[in-house]
Amino acid sequence: MNGPSAREFRHDGLFYRSDDELVAAAAPFLRDGLAASETVVVVCAEPRASALVDALPGDGGDLLVLRPTELYRRTATTIAALQKLAERELANGRPGVRVMGEIDFGDDPEGKAEWSAYEAVINAAFAHVPMLWTVCAFNTRDLPEEVISAATQTHPHLLTATTRTPNPSYLEPAQFLRRSAAGGPGWLPPTPPDIDIPSLADVGQLRGGILGALEHTGLDIETRHHLVFAANEVATNAFDHGRPPVRVRLWCTPSRVICTVTDSGDGFDDRLAGYTRIGEARATAAAGLWTARQLVDHLDAARTGQGFTVRMILRSSGST
């Protein structure tokens, strides 16, 4: 399976203007997968999911249909879920895994940027996951220009009803992320933080401080503990790999909780760090970052005037 003949990870963009056009391009991809006994997954909203199923022989056979919210909840968990799916199915003897998905980019600019970044990141995160083939569908009539523009730069190949061709507009993931990264002024809220620990004595102090501050937010207890766990991992990285002092700040706004951990070191410039699932026995900074990414809605990092800052965001329920 992983020998020289193994198919490398494929990630195609499918741009369509009508449901018929989507079905014409996607159905052969799905049909070929089913015929080869591959695991085939469609992650698509109605009525397009039913239109695709109807276009397949019989009742779709072993096709697995998921609603977008079942897979595309948080970028880092989606990556982990797809990687796990591919590993599990191949271990169970399937010759390959095909996923046709349509992300709900939502209305929030931050969410759109986050999912566009996801499209770039998976090219690197899945580079070593053989026999996984994902096709991402984009409705060019309805989706905003910035989403379409990003999609044309994040898919190495383009799929139509008749062709699969290399995408001349494709950018390497790191290049795409550097171009699209937010940063500079406005990266942090302008208001004073609810917590500001200028020099963290140890990670226990951070956990107590965060839990106390989150008590009066609308976040449920499970989500509060997720942030505590994520912040603990990021602060552990700061102590282990950065330079003291380690500063922790937390803002609780009506729509989100933002937590930053800043150390005085140089940090890293790898915008792809912490996206690839790592076994539990590995002790690396990336492993801590991967864990943190699983538990918050957004995590990014930048060199700032004060040092190296990792920012974690949890959105309050109801906000996107």
Add this chain to the structure above:
Amino acid sequence: MALVTAEPSWPVHFLHLYATDTERLSTSSAWLRRGLQLGERVVWSEPSDLPGGRSVASVLEEGGVDVVAARAAGRLVQLPPAEFYPPGSQVTIVDQALADGFPAVRIAADGDTASRTLSPAAFVESERMVEVLCRTRPMSYMCQYERSLTVGSRLDQISEIHPQGLRERRGQVYASGDVVELAGEFDMSNEDVLGAALRAASGAASGASGNRSVALEIGLSRVTFLSRGACRVLVLATEPLRMAGGVVRLAGPQPHVEAALRVLELGNVPHMQLVVKEP
């Protein structure tokens, strides 16, 4: 916050790792005071040149114990290190207390002084003797070591001779046969302690089992935080036991700890099972 924290029963022979002298005194005094309440003879030894002049006796006094009266009645006994640590002295101390009519004996010792006073072999022998005494006499024994000096191979060695467990500032690990109970928080500050205690406990459980495969239960219901590094320690410290065909059950984690274990997929580690309480 649903953070449980009923105190598990303290084992009869255990290690206390203290970060500060205040912590050393408060922990030993609380433990010894409990012995006085139970009518036990309470014995301890500490150096005379203590920083700040504070001693177990002064902290007991501050806690309301009439130290003079307790000493006069033989309920409270402080011995100089030269009388306390030599091999064989522990047997004499315990047997004398029992002969004097006390139902049990409670002893707090400074392990760093013991290891400085005795040769390495005599030190290990003395600790092993205490372990045997604790199993054969009505007694309990707390060995206190300074945390900053107890790291690396020394931490492993000290943990191995205290297989019933340890407590430190944030976390506790108590072992009995095939069951290890964890309590408190485990993070970058004490992952090494967790690892050493688990290796000692799983080694003791494997050693006691002969050729039988061990099913080691690690009770997590009193754990309030487990970092990724600590989860990793659960995997690595039990690897020899699992590779030998044994099974490790991670039992009863609180929901937020369970969430961490699930994110890190500890239930998928070979020969490791996650056992969750029914809601």
